[in-house]
Amino acid sequence: MYTKKDRIKLRKSLLDFGRAEHLYALPENTGHCSDGVKFLVDRTGCDWLLELIVSELKHPLMTQGFLSIEYRKIPVPTKTAKKYDACLFFLNEYGTPLRTVWIKEAPFPFEDFTVYYANRVLLLPNEY
Numbered sequence: 632m633y634t635k636k637d638r639i640k641l642r643k644s645l646l647d648f649g650r651a652e653h654l655y656a657l658p659e660n661t662g663h664c665s666d667g668v669k670f671l672v673d674r675t676g677c678d679w680l681l682e683l684i685v686s687e688l689k690h691p692l693m694t695q696g697f698l699s700i701e702y703r704k705i706p707v708p709t710k711t712a713k714k715y716d717a718c719l720f721f722l723n724e725y726g727t728p729l730r731t732v733w734i735k736e737a738p739f740p741f742e743d744f745t746v747y748y749a750n751r752v753l754l755l756p757n758e759y
Contacts, residue, residue: 641740664681665754665758668755684748693721695723695729696749697724697747697748697749698729698749699724700745704717715734715735717737718733
């Protein structure tokens, strides 16, 4: 479990990543991920989140040149979201939602987080 101090330290570490120097292959021939994304996955053990993103990238709607993938924890359950802890929004370059994925158990240290998928590379926003 991450404390508030741990989350702040991790966010600061992620800001240190600039232009992606190395690319790492994503499963199922869906592209690559950057140093920053690999660091995030390795540090937090959120392989499950990366696998979920990769599985969604195979969806026919995800053929856009640019996607913003936004993770959001659900602070207060609503009628729609009462069985879920978080969701992923897949947005095109204009911010139009393409797909929403509800997540039942979400052991991820942040309340909200965004990554980009551009030219088949999954990047932190500061690496774009």
